[in-house]
Amino acid sequence: MPELPEVEVVRRGLERWVAGRTVAAVEVLHPRAVRRHLEGADHFVADLTGATITAAHRRGKYLWLPLARDGVATGRVLVGHLGMSGQLLVEKPDEPREKHLRARFTFTDGGRELRFVDQRTFGGLATEDAGEGGLPVRVAHIAVDPLADDFDADAFAAALRRRRTEVKRALLDQTLIGGVGNIYADESLWRARLHGARPTDKLTRRQVDDLLEGIRDVLAESLAQGGTSFDSLYVDVNGQSGYFSRSLAVYGQLDRPCPRCGTPIRRESFMNRSSYSCPSCQPRPRARRS
DNA sequence: AGCTACTCCTGTCGGC
DNA sequence: TGCCGACAGGAGTAGC
Numbered sequence: 001m002p003e004l005p006e007v008e009v010v011r012r013g014l015e016r017w018v019a020g021r022t023v024a025a026v027e028v029l030h031p032r033a034v035r036r037h038l039e040g041a042d043h044f045v046a047d048l049t050g051a052t053i054t055a056a057h058r059r060g061k062y063l064w065l066p067l068a069r070d071g072v073a074t075g076r077v078l079v080g081h082l083g084m085s086g087q088l089l090v091e092k093p094d095e096p097r098e099k100h101l102r103a104r105f106t107f108t109d110g111g112r113e114l115r116f117v118d119q120r121t122f123g124g125l126a127t128e129d130a131g132e133g134g135l136p137v138r139v140a141h142i143a144v145d146p147l148a149d150d151f152d153a154d155a156f157a158a159a160l161r162r163r164r165t166e167v168k169r170a171l172l173d174q175t176l177i178g179g180v181g182n183i184y185a186d187e188s189l190w191r192a193r194l195h196g197a198r199p200t201d202k203l204t205r206r207q208v209d210d211l212l213e214g215i216r217d218v219l220a221e222s223l224a225q226g227g228t229s230f231d232s233l234y235v236d237v238n239g240q241s242g243y244f245s246r247s248l249a250v251y252g253q254l255d256r257p258c259p260r261c262g263t264p265i266r267r268e269s270f271m272n273r274s275s276y277s278c279p280s281c282q283p284r285p286r287a288r289r290s
Numbered sequence: 291a292g293c294t295a296c297t298c299c300t301g302t303c304g305g306c
Numbered sequence: 307t308g309c310c311g312a313c314a315g316g317a318g319t320a321g322c
Contacts, residue, residue: 120298165292
C-alpha cells in the first residue's frame with residue numbers, strides 16, 4: 001500500500017530514530033513476517049542480535065539498513081518491504097502491543113524499540129548480504145526511482161516505448177520505474193492527460209516527458225506533505241499520518257469534479273484494482289488493432 | 291523474453 | 307443482526 005513518498009517518510013524516521021543504535025534482542029511473532037528469510041527465523045534473529053544499524057536506505061518501496069559489529073560493517077543488511085499494510089514504528093517499550101505486531105527489536109540503550117506491524121502480512125523482513133555498491137540482491141531488480149539523482153529520463157522514455165503494454169501497467173512495473181503504485185500512477189496519468197490504457201509504444205516523447213513530470217511532481221508534493229494516508233495504516237515511525245490525501249485530483253474521487261474541467265471522475269476496474277480518471281481530460285484510447 | 295493472471299492475508303463496508 | 311461479496315496504497319511467481 002505505501003508508495004514511494006510514504007516509504008521515504010518511514011526511511012527518514014528510521015534514519016533519525018534507529019540508525020546508530022545496537023540491537024539487543026529480536027522477537028519474531030509471526031512466521032510470515034520473515035518468510036523471505038529462507039534460513040529461518042532463528043537465523044534472522046541471530047544475524048541481528050548485537051548488530052548496530054548504521055543507516056537507512058530506500059529504492060522504490062524497499063528499505064534496507066546496513067549492519068555493523070564493533071564498528072565494522074558486517075556486509076549484511078536488514079531489508080524490509082511494507083507490502084500493503086506494513087508499518088515500522090518506533091515506540092516506548094511499555095506501549096501496549098499492537099494487534100498485528102509481527103516483530104520487535106529492542107536496543108542496548110534501553111530506549112524506544114522498533115516494531116514491525118502488518119495487518120495483511122504481505123510485507124516482510126529479511127537479512128542478506130549487501131551486494132554490489134551495498135545494494136541488496138533482492139532490491140537490485142527495482143528500477144531507480146524518479147526522485148533519485150541518477151534517474152535517467154532518456155533511458156526511461158526509451159524503455160517505456162519499447163514495451164508493448166498499457167501505460168498504467170508499465171508505471172506499476174517496478175523494474176521499469178521504482179516507487180509508483182496505484183495512487184500515484186492515477187495521479188500522474190491525470191496530470192499528463194493520459195488514459196492508463198494508452199499503449200506505451202504509441203506514446204510520443206513529449207507525452208512521456210509530460211508523464212515523467214507528473215510523476216516527479218506528484219511524488220515530491222506528496223512527500224512534502226508527509227505522504228498520503230486515508231486511515232491509520234499509513235503512518236510514519238511515530239504513528240503520524242501525512243496530508244496529501246487532501247490534494248488527490250482523481251484517486252478515490254469517484255463522481256467528484258475533475259479539478260481541471262469539472263467533469264465527474266470515473267472509476268474503472270483494471271488489473272483487479274481500481275483506476276480513477278477524468279473522462280474528459282483522459283479519453284479512453286480506441287481499441288488497438290492487432 | 292515479455293507479458294498477464296493468480297495468489298498470499300486481514301479487515302471494513304455496503305447490500306440483502 | 308448477520309452473512310456474503312467486493313475491495314484495500316504490493317509484488318513474487320507460474321504459465322502462456
